[in-house]
Amino acid sequence: MQDKVDVLIIGSGASGAAVAWSLAETRMKILCLEQGDWMKQSDYPSNGRDYEARVFSDYATSPNIRQRPSDYPINDDNSPIKVVNFNAVGGSTVMYTAHYPRLHPSDFRVRTLDGVADDWPIDYATLEPYFAENDRMTGVSGLAGDPAYPAHEPPMPPLPLGRSGTKIAQTMNQLGWHWWPSDSAIATTEYDGRAPCINLGHCTPACAQGAKASTDITYWPHAIRAGVELRTNCRVREITTGDDGMATGAVYYDRDGVAQFQPAEVVILACNGVGTPRLLLNSASGRFPDGLANSSGLLGKNLMFHPWALVHGYVDEPMDGHRGPPLCLWSQEFYETDRSRGFVRGFNFQFNRTVGIGTEAVSAEVNGLLPWGEGHHETFRSLVGHRMSVGICTEDLPEEHNRVTLDPVLKDSHGIPAPKVEYAIGENTSHMLDFAIDRGKDILLAAGARNLHVIRPVVYGGWHLLGTARMGDDPERSVVNSWGRSHDVKNLFVVDGSIFVTSGGVNPTCTIQALALYIADCMKQRLATLFD
């Protein structure tokens, strides 16, 4: 048996790293168990000529394709959107595109404002100082003054516009629609020991330059220097509980595959919207037969993905091609509710700079634009470097039938039951996608683009795993309370995307990390009465 720790954190990604760093100042004995290992920047794809091919193998976004030893399988056959993630120190921040918007104030009050879903038990103002702290710790680039948001000031200047951004800006101005340089978790200057972005152009499958803010190079060095222990290659099987119903620790498999018990006073889950319900469901016992922290019956339910669509086309003038971070601008022209559109809530446009040449060739082939044989070269040369692309991130409303359960057959390499995802795109979101795709086409047509192509939904677009252990004040309608503590197990906390009540219509990493910092502060303020 291991020495008992004060705080056991499971998962070292976006939220696990943030909560570990914040709690470190308490001088408690803090341990984080991570099923993956440290990544090496020298191994990242953009070091090699095969960098585009590796997104189909060891840097695939889907764990079912990637199949690294740290990955666990996910049965997502019953979902039009497949789960994508990464399992290593830093979690999915190693493999994300670092688009870093905050949720909006209205996102926390959807029941009050629009009569759908539920309000959050906290609001934007509560999280605002944690957004700012997280921006500072993460190193965010952007530009103050966006009229789509309450005032905030990113610590670094924005990513360059480039040719693609300039074309998008001109087009959006022509339409009279909002656009703004994105808040990006990419360093544009030297920052906290990180080198600035040099426009490698292949941000998502990890940044060889170290400019992208993955938590292995942001929070973790600070947390470890402050005394937190991070133990890698340790896959947790279950949270254990005592006769008093309190969590006693966790059973995990170490790097040699040997089962170990790690006792702890407090357990914090940071495994995101699929990993967290999977672990809690796998922690069922005689006292908690439906899974730990599941007296509400809502554990695993209300899964939200942010269904994505992409609209792209080709313009005559050269765009940025393979150069520069893929995402540089957003538009929130259609973010807030306007019922005349036929749906409530809204969506965010992300303007994609373009793609590498191999990826362009594969995409053009899949879309039927690229002939075999004669004409191949001429056609390809008319396409490559001329792509203009609009990504659409729609708000997904919570629906209980969208859920994570345990697969009765599928297991990971340690024999632990794998998660099963059942999901269908809701009616409101479907109407929103219709509208958003039409507006995306408007943008591309206004830009003079040809060969328009729509992808709906983006199948491997399940980046955002939200809602499966929702927060709330009512124990019958939520899994954790307004500061992340399980209603059922008073020394068990959840700090990841699974506690989202609603999804908003923007990438959630920034908000997930702000929530983790907020929960850590709530814990620090209540140390003497934490379990009351």
Place this chain on the structure above:
Amino acid sequence: MNDHTLTETEIADLRCLAGMIIPASAQYGVPGADDDTIFADIVNSIGRDRNDVCAALASLRALADGASFAALDVARRSQVAARLRAEGGPPVGVLTRIVLLCYYRDDRVMVSLGLEARPPFPKGHELEQGDWSLLDPVRARKPFWRPAS
């Protein structure tokens, strides 16, 4: 160029098909995908996609009525390749993807497209800062985020 996962016939068929997907071009001064260096890269890159590639090549052979695709005359090869592309399903997509990704990382091909033949790191790329005065009309808008109360 010897790959134990494919037979000699399969390798010959694959090479022939790769050259039909992307032929050499005197106009652009580029080799075809059946070029020695590029095809060696293709064969060496099959890796975890072996089953799909083998399935695609089996379909190719079936469409060629069991004959070697590479041994067919030009007209017949064109017919068979067109049918494979139309009817071959996901395995053909995988095979084509491997051909395209290997082709478009070849030094000669990259240079012909005006690119440097190198990986992105460590040199990176230059990107124009752009004209931020384009934001002026957006800056002039009043805040339009929706208050929560």
